[in-house]
Amino acid sequence: MKETVKEEGMLTEIYRAVLESTPDAVITIDSEGKIVYVNPSVERILGYAPEEILGKAVELLIPHNMRRRHQEAVRRASRAGAKRLAGRSLELEALGKGGRKIPIELSLSEWSFDGSQYFTAMIRDISLRKEVETRLERERKRAEQYLEVAGVMILALDREGRVSMINRRGSEMLEREAHEIIGRDWFSEFLPEEVREEMRGFFDLMMKGKIEPVEYYEGPVLTGSGKRVLIAWHNALLYDEEGNIAGTLSSGEDITEKRLYERALRESQEALVREHEELQKLFSEVERAKREWERTMDCIGDMVLIVEKDGVIKRINRAFREFVGKKDYLDVIGRKWDDLLESLDVEMGTIYGEGIDLYHRPSGRWFVLKSYPFNESDQGDAGESVIVIHDTTESKCITEKLESTKSLLEAKNRELEEAYNELKQTQSQILQQEKMASIGQLAAGVAHEINNPMGFISSNLTTLQKYVERLGEYLEIQGRAVRGEVRPEELKEAEKRLKIGYIREDMVDLIRESLEGAERVKKIVRDLKSFSRVDEAEEKMADINECIESTLNIVWNELKYKARVVKEYGDIPMTRCYPQQLNQVFMNLLVNAGHAIEKEGEIRIRTWAEEGVIKALISDTGCGIPEEIRGRIFEPFFTTKEVGKGTGLGLSITYDIIKKHGGEIEVESEVGKGTVFTITLPVRE
Numbered sequence: 001m002k003e004t005v006k007e008e009g010m011l012t013e014i015y016r017a018v019l020e021s022t023p024d025a026v027i028t029i030d031s032e033g034k035i036v037y038v039n040p041s042v043e044r045i046l047g048y049a050p051e052e053i054l055g056k057a058v059e060l061l062i063p064h065n066m067r068r069r070h071q072e073a074v075r076r077a078s079r080a081g082a083k084r085l086a087g088r089s090l091e092l093e094a095l096g097k098g099g100r101k102i103p104i105e106l107s108l109s110e111w112s113f114d115g116s117q118y119f120t121a122m123i124r125d126i127s128l129r130k131e132v133e134t135r136l137e138r139e140r141k142r143a144e145q146y147l148e149v150a151g152v153m154i155l156a157l158d159r160e161g162r163v164s165m166i167n168r169r170g171s172e173m174l175e176r177e178a179h180e181i182i183g184r185d186w187f188s189e190f191l192p193e194e195v196r197e198e199m200r201g202f203f204d205l206m207m208k209g210k211i212e213p214v215e216y217y218e219g220p221v222l223t224g225s226g227k228r229v230l231i232a233w234h235n236a237l238l239y240d241e242e243g244n245i246a247g248t249l250s251s252g253e254d255i256t257e258k259r260l261y262e263r264a265l266r267e268s269q270e271a272l273v274r275e276h277e278e279l280q281k282l283f284s285e286v287e288r289a290k291r292e293w294e295r296t297m298d299c300i301g302d303m304v305l306i307v308e309k310d311g312v313i314k315r316i317n318r319a320f321r322e323f324v325g326k327k328d329y330l331d332v333i334g335r336k337w338d339d340l341l342e343s344l345d346v347e348m349g350t351i352y353g354e355g356i357d358l359y360h361r362p363s364g365r366w367f368v369l370k371s372y373p374f375n376e377s378d379q380g381d382a383g384e385s386v387i388v389i390h391d392t393t394e395s396k397c398i399t400e401k402l403e404s405t406k407s408l409l410e411a412k413n414r415e416l417e418e419a420y421n422e423l424k425q426t427q428s429q430i431l432q433q434e435k436m437a438s439i440g441q442l443a444a445g446v447a448h449e450i451n452n453p454m455g456f457i458s459s460n461l462t463t464l465q466k467y468v469e470r471l472g473e474y475l476e477i478q479g480r481a482v483r484g485e486v487r488p489e490e491l492k493e494a495e496k497r498l499k500i501g502y503i504r505e506d507m508v509d510l511i512r513e514s515l516e517g518a519e520r521v522k523k524i525v526r527d528l529k530s531f532s533r534v535d536e537a538e539e540k541m542a543d544i545n546e547c548i549e550s551t552l553n554i555v556w557n558e559l560k561y562k563a564r565v566v567k568e569y570g571d572i573p574m575t576r577c578y579p580q581q582l583n584q585v586f587m588n589l590l591v592n593a594g595h596a597i598e599k600e601g602e603i604r605i606r607t608w609a610e611e612g613v614i615k616a617l618i619s620d621t622g623c624g625i626p627e628e629i630r631g632r633i634f635e636p637f638f639t640t641k642e643v644g645k646g647t648g649l650g651l652s653i654t655y656d657i658i659k660k661h662g663g664e665i666e667v668e669s670e671v672g673k674g675t676v677f678t679i680t681l682p683v684r685e
Contacts, residue, residue, distance in 0.1 A: 019039045023124075024123060025042040025046060025123040025124075026121070027121045027123065028121075029058045029119050030117070031117040031118070033057050034056070034057060035053050035056055035057075035058055035060075037054075038054065045096075045125045046061060047097030048096075052097075061095050061096075063095045063101060089105050091126065104125060105124040107121070108120070151169060152253045153166070153253075153254075154166065154249075155249075156248070156249050157247050157248045159246060162186065163181050163182055163184055163186055164182070165182070166178055166181050173221075173223070174221065190221050191222065192228060195219060206245070213248065214235060215234065215236075216233065216235070217232075218230060221252075231252040231254060232255045233250050234250065234252075235249070235250045236250075269557070269561055303319045303389040304317045304319070305317075306386055306387075307337050307384065307385055309383055311336045312336055313332055313333055313336070314384070316332055320332070323344075324344060337387065344360070344362075345360070345362055347360075355368045366391075367389050369387060370388050370390075453516075453520045453521050457513075457514045460513055463510055467507055470498045473498060474494060477491060478491060541576055542579040544572060544582070544607060545572060548607070551586040551590065552567075554587065555591055562599060562600055563593070563594055563602060563620070565602075565603045567605050567606075569605075570606070570609060571609070575614060575682075576685065577661055577681070577684070578660075581660070584654070585653075585658065588650040589677050590618065593619075596623050596674070597621065598622070601620060601674075603618070603620050604618070612683050613663075613683060614682075615678065615679070616679040618677050619677070622674050624669045624670050625671070627671075634654075662681075663681040665678070666678045
C-alpha cells in the first residue's frame with residue numbers, strides 16, 4: 001500500500017514538472033468556470049502572474065465579444081462532455097493583461113477528480129505565425145496584382161500541359177475568360193494543329209529533364225474567335241519544394257503586327273537600295289577610268305546641309321562653313337541656302353537626275369548638289385531635306401587630261417600623290433567632315449524611320465478633320481433640337497447617321513496613335529542631335545552608355561534587317577571626353593559590324609568598368625578579318641570594300657580618337673566566325 005502511494009506521488013511530481021516546464025500555457029478550470037491551476041508559461045504568454053488569476057473566472061481571459069460563445073461552449077461541454085473536443089485544436093483570441101488580444105491555438109481536455117469535472121486547456125501563442133501568414137497573404141495579393149497589370153501574357157502549365165494560371169492580359173489575347181482557360185490542355189486547345197505534336201513532344205522531354213528549356217521562341221496560338229496570333233515566348237521551368245520539375249512559367253508578347261511591320265520596312269529598304277544602285281551608275285564611267293582618283297576623292301569631305309521646307313538652313317558641317325568663309329556656325333544658320341550660294345557668286349548649271357551642277361566663279365571650281373527629302377506628306381508637300389554638295393572639279397580636270405595626253409595624267413598622278421601625303425598628315429582635321437558625310441549616307445535611313453510615324457499621323461489628322469465636320473453638323477442639329485425646331489426622333493436619327501458613338505471612340509485611338517508617332521519622331525530627332533553634337537567641340541562629362549545608345553538609334557536602319565543587337569550595358573561612371581568624337585567611333589564600329597554580316601547574324605554590345613577604366617566591347621558574327629591584313633586595318637585609306645563603298649578612313653579615325661582620349665583599341669577576329677573590338681578608356685573627372 002505504501003509503495004502504491006509512493007508511486008502515485010512520484011507520478012504526480014513528474015506530471016507537475018512536465019506542466020511547469022512546457023513552453024505552452026496550461027490552465028485548468030472547474031465546472032463553475034473558476035481557474036484552479038496555471039503553469040509558469042501563463043505569465044510569459046498572457047502577462048498574468050499565477051496569483052493574479054487563480055480562483056478567478058476564466059472570462060477574465062476571454063475577449064468581451066466572445067464571452068457569450070464561451071459560456072455556451074461550457075454549457076454544452078458540461079451537458080454532452082468535452083470528449084468531442086479531445087485532440088482538436090482551435091485558433092482563437094485570448095485577452096492578456098492590460099486588454100491585449102493575443103492569437104492562440106487552444107487544445108481542450110476533460111477529466112474528473114473526486115466526482116468533480118475539470119477542463120484543462122493547452123494554450124500556444126501563435127502571434128508570430130499569424131504575422132507571417134498575414135505577410136504571406138499580403139505578398140500573394142501583391143504578386144497577383146503585378147500579374148494582372150502586366151502588359152504581356154503570363155502563363156503557367158503543370159506537368160501534364162494543363163493551364164494552371166493565366167493573367168488578365170493573357171485572357172484578353174486569347175479572347176476567352178480565365179475560367180474557360182484554367183485546367184484546359186494547352187497544346188490541344190490553344191495551338192494550331194500543325195504545331196501541336198511537335199510542341200507537345202518538346203514539352204514532355206522538358207518535364208522529364210531530358211532537354212533544357214527553350215528560353216525564347218516565337219509560335220502561333222489560336223484565340224477564341226479562331227484567329228491566329230504570333231506570340232514571342234520567354235520560358236522558364238517551375239520546381240516543387242523537393243526540387244522536381246513541376247511545370248513551366250512563360251511570358252508571351254503579341255508580335256503579329258510587329259512582324260508585318262518589319263516585313264514592310266524590309267521591302268521599303270530593298271526599294272531604297274535599288275534606287276541607290278541606279279544613282280551609282282551615273283558615276284561608273286569615272287570609276288572605271290581612274291580607281292585611285294575615286295578613292296582619293298572619297299577622302300575629301302563633302303559639304304552637308306539640313307534645310308527646312310522653305311530653304312532655311314538648320315544645320316551645316318565644317319566643310320560648308322569654311323567654304324562660305326564664316327568663323328561661326330550661327331553666321332550661317334537661319335539663312336536660305338540658295339541666297340547664300342548666290343551671294344558667293346555660285347552659278348547653277350545643268351540639272352540631271354537628282355543632281356544640279358554648280359560653278360564657283362571666284363575659285364573656278366565645280367560642284368554637284370543633291371537633295372534627299374526627310375519626308376513627304378499625303379498632300380505632296382516636301383518637308384525638311386538633306387543637301388549634299390560634292391566637289392567635282394578634279395573629276396572634270398582628270399577627264400580632260402585623259403583625253404589630251406598621258407604625260408599630263410602622270411603629272412596629275414604625282415600631284416595626287418602629294419595631296420595624299422598632305423591629307424595623311426592632316427587626317428585629324430577631317431574628323432567632323434567624315435562624320436557629317438556618314439550622316440549624309442545614313443540620311444535616307446533616318447528619313448525612312450521618320451516617314452513611317454509621320455505618315456500615319458497625317459492620315460489620322462485627315463480622319464480627325466472629317467470627324468470634326470460630322471460633330472459640327474451634329475451639334476448644329478442638337479442646338480436646333482434644344483430650340484424645338486427638330487423633333488427628338490430626328491436628333492436620334494442624325495446621331496445614328498453621322499455615327500457619333502463610333503467617332504467618340506475612334507477619336508481617342510487616333511489621338512493616342514498620333515501622340516505615339518510624334519514621340520517616335522521626337523526621339524529620332526533628339527538622338528540625331530545628340531549624335532551630331534555640332535555645338536559640343538570641347539570636352540565635357542558624358543555617359544558612354546548614352547553615347548552608344550544614341551549612335552545605335554542613328555545607324556539602326558543599317559543593322560535591323562540583318563543583325564540582332566544584344567545590349568549589355570554595365571554600371572559605369574561618367575567620364576570627361578569628346579562625346580561627338582566617341583559617337584564617330586561607335587558609329588564606325590557598328591556600321592562595319594553590319595557590313596561584315598552578309599545575311600543574318602548578331603551584334604553584341606557590352607560595357608563595364610574596372611580599376612579606373614571603362615571597357616566597351618562591340619562584336620559581330622560576320623565574315624571576320626583575315627590574319628594577313630589584320631595589322632593594316634587602322635592604316636589611313638586602307639579598305640577591303642569595293643570602290644565607291646569605303647574611304648578607308650573609318651578605323652583610322654577611330655584609332656586616332658581613342659589614342660587622343662588616352663585609351664586603347666584591340667581587335668580579335670576569326671574568318672567565318674566574326675570580329676571583336678574592345679575599347680579601353682580611362683575614367684577622367
